[in-house]
Amino acid sequence: MTSQDVRKQFLDFFASKGHLIVPSAPIVLKDDPTLMFNNSGMAQFKEYFLGNATPKSNRIADTQKCLRVSGKHNDLEDVGFDTYHHTMFEMLGNWSFGDYFKKEAINWAWELLTEVYKIPKENLYVSVFEGNPEENVPFDQEAWDIWKGLIDEDRIILGNKKDNFWEMGDQGPCGPCSEIHVDLRSEEEKALVSGKSLVNNDHPQVVEIWNNVFMEFNRKADGSLEKLPAQHVDTGMGFERLCMALQGKTSNYDTDVFTPLIEKVEQITGLKYTSNEVLNISEEQNKTNIAIRVVVDHVRAVAFAIADGQLPSNTGAGYVIRRILRRAIRYGFTFLNIKEPFINQLVAVLANQMGEFFPEIKSQQQLVTNVIREEEASFLRTLDQGLQLLENVVTETKTATVSGTKAFELYDTFGFPIDLTALILREKGFELDEAGFNTAMQAQKARSRAASEVSTEDWSVLIPGNVETFVGYDQSESDVKITRIRKIDSKKDGILYQIVLNNTPFYPEGGGQVGDKGTLVSANETIEIIDTKKENNLILHFAKKLPENVNASFTAKVNQDLRNLSSRNHSATHLMHQALRSILGTHVEQKGSLVNPTYLRFDFSHFAKMTETELQQVEDFVNARIQEQLPLIERRNIPFAQAVQEGAMALFGEKYGDEVRAIKFGESMELCGGIHVKNTAEIWHFKIVSEGAVAAGIRRVEAITSDAVKAHFASYENTLNEVKIALKNPQDILKAVHSMQEENTKLAKQIEALVKDKVKNLKAGLTAEIQEINGIQFLAKQVDLNPEGAKDLAYELGNLGNNLFLVLATADEEKPMLTCYISKELVADKNLNAGQVVRELGKFIQGGGGGQPFFATAGGKNIAGIQNALEKAVEFVK
Structure with a gap:
């Protein structure tokens, strides 16, 4: 049976x-600030479990793309070393929202596994x-009784809270669960050891494949549990593990979910992957197997994240994606001996394999590859x-142990993997x-946690059962009542x-547009709303204080x-999108995209830097639509399929409902909220105002409209007036500037000639000052030259012999600079390195630098330190 x-x-x-x-979402x-990635099948249905929205059906099933690489659910470090954990995986699931419960869920799970899949x-x-007496949660007698009618009692295991009680988070819906495990060992192994003893003990062939969660309770902020008004079912079955069981394999990587990718890696590297069924694998082959598993697992996670709109970056979710990819690159570099980009070649295989069910990977294939x-x-x-930096650390280390702090700097600043650092050090005998x-790492994590730590109280519900209505498309003021409130305390923003x-x-942040600000006004007071966001289908208005009377009537x-400034930038973004296409x-x-009152930012797929002509054409296109005074044509609650059929642009990575809102200005038509x-x-x-690269194949345009454009032109006019004054009010400003440029070019040539003459004169004088120390020709001297002249002088002196160690200092325009030249013969014979010299001497001038082993420079801020630097230089040859 194929995975499809x-x-x-x-x-x-x-x-x-x-x-x-x-x-799949x-x-x-x-739209969920509590989660970075979709890490479970139920994440897209949270608002239904919380009672903040009504599902389109009380019974739903799907297969959901999931990513578990951060936070509570983090399988990253297990991936590759075992054969059943993954970063990205598919979660097959069925849900009941207040409809069926344990009896149906358990019976259907058993029917599917044993009668349809015939396990x-x-x-x-x-x-x-x-059960858990401490939390007053009883033994799940109902589930036990249902299972007793389907399976022998000795195959039913009692599980503790860790394994058999599922929680959405520190607060929220939760309940007991019933897991199903499969034993894939040989008959001989089963005869020796009972599978029952291996359940939940990390045995690679005795694994959980399905979890049936029965949501009965709500976890409150104080840790207590209360019964939910309606009971729900949330089940999740690991697609990759199920394929392993149904295809008669003992490893997920031996199934057709992964074998096409593995075969491509074998083709690229010339190495062979060994099936999990092969015994007595050598240590070298095991390292190869682990590396290949890491690569084929990680490319799936990275490719689907990019296809869904998350580009690698240095912060947040983008950093997680970059970290996953770098882990794969490092394994390829070290254990597969691949020193060139190769993982991108797997995207075509992945698109061919999964594109039919997940069309986004097919349509975004070129972007993901790039x-x-x-x-x-x-x-x-x-x-x-x-x-190279690690080599420098090793050179500076006087003991057999390299500082963990230094290794952490490599990891933190340059993304250099610690396991690669440890491996290279062992090879060098360190x-x-x-x-x-670990101490440095934990300190960083503690700082990060402290900066982002948030404590959230339970909701205080003032008006039960109310369904919030957004009226912001039609009005900017509304008579309102407060239905619920809660307090949050974060290190970043306070209470x-x-x-x-x-x-x-109030419009909640979404679709790139920032949330509205404003006020809640009652007869007696005014409360400032500083931001508006959406979470689990609730529109949250943020305030630094609560009204004295929360039950009063207010005007929002x-x-x-x-809002007007933001709306102008948002509409301009749509017109610019049309212009770019x-x-x-x-x-x-x-x-x-980002749309706020100040400016707009728009990221888009394109393979090259935009030319000045193209940028001007885009500006002209948008301004022409502005001049046409196109009216907004807004259509609400139209079927998604109909909107797309009529030409509305739908964005990849966005979650759309069955009914959508379409915005149209002339020929520009997009789905937008x-x-x-x-x-x-x-x-x-x-x-x-700017255009540049964000990532391979992704460009970014920043632009302004309305009041910001007026301010922009006013600033340019002021600058132009200042230039006119500086040029003594010429009649033709452009002609005056060209004349000044020509004069400057002539003067620069004259200065260059003078510097060359000065270098020749200095060379003659300095040659006599060179002294011999330990067989090395040494000179450390401050000279009256600019940095370029010092470089020329260093090379001129260097041509005099094969064993020169030279340090020149300059202070041109009050900026100290050190220039070091070392004859290449000394670099090889005496293990001298100009880069290391200037880094050490640069400390005296409060600066730093680098370069090649035979020539390097360092700039700084402290002219007074030049003499100390020159005096220190002699120690390198002594």
Whole structure:
């Protein structure tokens, strides 16, 4: 049975049980501040479990792309070393929202596994929650009784809270769960050791494949549990593990989920992967196997994250993706001996393999390939740099143990993997101070935790059962009541309050647009709303204090000035998107955006830097639409399929409902939930202020509109007036500037000639000052030259012999500079290095630098330290 068959039979089975089959949500979460990535099948349904929205069906099934590489659910360090953990995996799941419960969920799970997939019953074990008296949660007698009617009692295991009680987080819906485990060992192994004793003991062939969670409780902030008003079912089955069981394998990597990728790696590297079924694998082959498993696992996670809109970066979710990819590159570099980008070649295999069910990987294939290739090339350069820096650390180390703090600097500053550092050190006969490294790492984590630590109280519900209504498309003021409040305390922002209203004109941050600000006004007081966000389908209004009377009637007033500025930038973003597709080509797709009152930022797919002509064409295109005074045509609650069929642009990585809102200005039509102008004339004018690269194949444009353009032109006019005054008010400013440039060029040539003469004169005088120390011709001297002249002088003196060690100091324009020249023969014979010399001497002038072993420079800030630096230089030859 192929993996495609396995997936299809699961979905067909639950469709036959009355479940609505829904597509996977993006792997990257945009509307849930509590999660960085979709790490479980239920994440996209949280709002239903919390009662903040009504599901389109009480029975739903799907296969969800999941990523577990950070936070509580983190499998990254296990990946590659075992055969059943993954960064990205598929979670097959079925859900009941207040409909069926334990009886149906357990019986259907058993029916699917044993009758449809035909897994032998004697290979299965199940677990039931044993209860927890401390939290007043009883033994799950109901689940036990249901299982007793399906399976022998000696195959039912009692599980503790860790294994058999599922929680969404520190707070929220939770409940007991019943796991199903499969024993894939040989008959001989089963005869020796009972599978029951191996359940939940990390045996690679006795693994959990399905977890049935029965949500009965709500965990409150104080840790106590309360019964939920409705009972829900949330199940998750590991697709890769299920394929292993159904394809008769003992490793996920031996299934057709991974074998096409493994075969491509074998083709690229010339190395062979050994199946998990082969015994007595050599240590070298085991390292190769681990490396190949890491590469084929990680490329899936990185590729799908990029396809869903998350580019590698140095912060947040982007840093996690970059870290995963760098881990794969490092394994390829060290254990597969690949020193060139190669992981990007696997994307085509992945797109061919999974593109039918996950079309985003097919449509974004070229972008994903380009981004991964560029990231590989960049990190391989970093690896080279890191190796050189590590070499310097080793050279400076006087003992057999290298400082853990130094190793952490390499890791933290340059992304140099610690395991690679330890490996290289062992090869050189050094040990790594791992305790020191771990101390530095824990200190950094503690700082990070302290900066982001947030404590959240339970909601205080003032009006139960209210469904919040957003009225902001039609009005900026509304009469409201507060329905619930809660207090949050973060290290970053201090104490804030989240307020939910029965209806609100405030737009919550989303789709790139920042949240509205404004006020809540009652008869007696005014509360400032400093931000608006959305979480689990609730619109949260942030305030630094609560009203004295939270039960009063209020008027919610949006700050209209800020909203108007944001809406102009947002509408201009749509027009610019249309312009880019018209001028550059329809390959252009939005990859990210930011819309606030000050400016707009737009990331898009494109393979080259935009020319000045193209930028001007985009500006002209948008401004032409502004001049046309196009009215906003807004259509709400239209079917998604209909909107797309009519030409609306849908963005990859966005989660759309069955009904959507379409925004149209002339020929520009996009699906969008943001706030827009009523007519393009309100934008006034559009001006691009910058264009640059974000990643391989991704460009970024920043632009301004409206008041910001007026301020921009006013600033230019002021600057022009200042230039006129500086040039003594010439009639033709441009002619005056050209004349000054020509004069400057003549003067520069004259100065260059004078410096060359000065170098020749200094050379003659300095030659006599060179002294011999330990057979080395040595000179350390301050000279009255600019840095370029010092370089010329160093090379002129260097041509006099084969054993010169020279340090020159300059203070041109009050900026100290050290120049070091070492004859190449000395570099080889005496192990001298100009780069190390200037780094050491640069400390005296409060600076630093580097260069090649035979020539290097260092700049600084402290002229007074030049003499001490020159005096110190002699120690290198003594």
